[in-house]
Amino acid sequence: MKDALILELERQLKLKDFKLNSLLEITTGINTNQSVVQLIMIYEFILKEQLGFEKFILFNKQDIWEPLIKTGFKGKVKQIDVERDLMRFKDITMIESSHLEMLNEFDVVIPVYHKEKPLAFLLIKGIKEENLRASRSLDSLNFIQTLTNIIVVAIENKRMAKQSLKQERIKKELEVASEMQKMLFPTDLPSDKRIDLAATHRARHEVGGDYYDFIPLNDEEFIVCIADVSGKGISAAMLMANFQATIRTLYNYQRFDLEFLIGELNKKVMRSAKGEKFITFFIAQYNSTTRRLKYVNAGHNHPILTNGRKATFLDKGCVGLGMFDEIPFIEPDEITIPPNSTLVLYTDGVVELENEEGEYYETDRLIKLIHSFYPLKMEDLNNLIFSKLDEWRGKKDPDDDTAILSCRIF
Numbered sequence: 001m002k003d004a005l006i007l008e009l010e011r012q013l014k015l016k017d018f019k020l021n022s023l024l025e026i027t028t029g030i031n032t033n034q035s036v037v038q039l040i041m042i043y044e045f046i047l048k049e050q051l052g053f054e055k056f057i058l059f060n061k062q063d064i065w066e067p068l069i070k071t072g073f074k075g076k077v078k079q080i081d082v083e084r085d086l087m088r089f090k091d092i093t094m095i096e097s098s099h100l101e102m103l104n105e106f107d108v109v110i111p112v113y114h115k116e117k118p119l120a121f122l123l124i125k126g127i128k129e130e131n132l133r134a135s136r137s138l139d140s141l142n143f144i145q146t147l148t149n150i151i152v153v154a155i156e157n158k159r160m161a162k163q164s165l166k167q168e169r170i171k172k173e174l175e176v177a178s179e180m181q182k183m184l185f186p187t188d189l190p191s192d193k194r195i196d197l198a199a200t201h202r203a204r205h206e207v208g209g210d211y212y213d214f215i216p217l218n219d220e221e222f223i224v225c226i227a228d229v230s231g232k233g234i235s236a237a238m239l240m241a242n243f244q245a246t247i248r249t250l251y252n253y254q255r256f257d258l259e260f261l262i263g264e265l266n267k268k269v270m271r272s273a274k275g276e277k278f279i280t281f282f283i284a285q286y287n288s289t290t291r292r293l294k295y296v297n298a299g300h301n302h303p304i305l306t307n308g309r310k311a312t313f314l315d316k317g318c319v320g321l322g323m324f325d326e327i328p329f330i331e332p333d334e335i336t337i338p339p340n341s342t343l344v345l346y347t348d349g350v351v352e353l354e355n356e357e358g359e360y361y362e363t364d365r366l367i368k369l370i371h372s373f374y375p376l377k378m379e380d381l382n383n384l385i386f387s388k389l390d391e392w393r394g395k396k397d398p399d400d401d402t403a404i405l406s407c408r409i410f
Helices: 002-031 036-050 082-086 138-184 233-253 258-273 363-372 378-393
Strands: 053-061 065-071 108-114 117-127 195-202 210-216 221-229 279-287 292-298 304-306 311-313 333-336 341-346 402-409
Touching: 002 138, 036 053, 036 065, 036 138, 053 082, 053 138, 108 138, 117 138, 195 210, 195 378, 210 233, 210 402, 221 233, 221 341, 221 402, 233 258, 233 279, 258 279, 258 292, 304 363, 311 363, 341 363, 363 378, 378 402
Parallel strands: none
Antiparallel strands: 053 065, 053 117, 108 117, 195 402, 210 221, 221 279, 279 292, 292 333, 304 311, 304 341, 341 402
């Protein structure tokens, strides 16, 4: 009797030593910042070589549930659906009989939860009975559960840290992209006796797909334009940067009529976006001597031309760029600009801005605002418009980029 008691105490002591050494091995690996692969190897060694498990699978959820470790198992793990087959196990459970044949190949399922959130499920089978440390007692299974919890949380923390670093890198890249995009917008807009120009742009995220430009051709003529790429984010910003560079390059070397320019830009957008995105675009060329303005509206929100009392829309043109390999027809227009007229170019983020009730700001409200504060300088008018837009949306975040280019022609 005494010998049996001594043997049991020795067994318990060895088991405690084993547990402490296993925990020490795992925590040392974590504290020395070993890789996920190395941590998995330590865990697998403990289960297989020290505890004597011949067959086990550890399911862990990243984006989807998938096996993190698969030892002694050659079958198709896909036959086990964690959501369907394992989520019902809340505690350590011996598998006696299951409707799923594959589960019957295992002896026990050990779930790992954190605040009722499932982190992992360990299926195990096969213990070498002669291995003292391989006891099937609940105490040993609880220890395995603890060990699994530690390793799974450590791996999850590593993933989160890696994701955090990745997000930080993306954030810095977006900040650089945002600064580069700001450099594409003209900063020195004229305000003199002939014209007063001002522009305001607000991207929903760090970078956006809205664009405006002012291109002086000579002392008498200039180009104003505005554009909006379908879709948002980096891909839209890159397409728009390419688009702007194309316009600038074309005008640096040669003068084109607007119909030819629209055709060339459409080809460029088709090559760059491959039909996955399109651009709405408005471009106008103004001659201050003749007071004639030529324009083409390629599917863009209709710019507003007003004298402060009556507004007209510049709506002649064609479909958006990048919708067809060749634009079916282009209908340019040419008009005379009366003195003291105002031309307001804007993107859909202005008139389609929603308030908390889901109502759009709409064009009529924009025209009324312009008429109510018509004497203002263009910069002040733009600031007022954006202030009113902020009041309109309230606490609702904007869904789109927003740009306004205002031009008073004296």
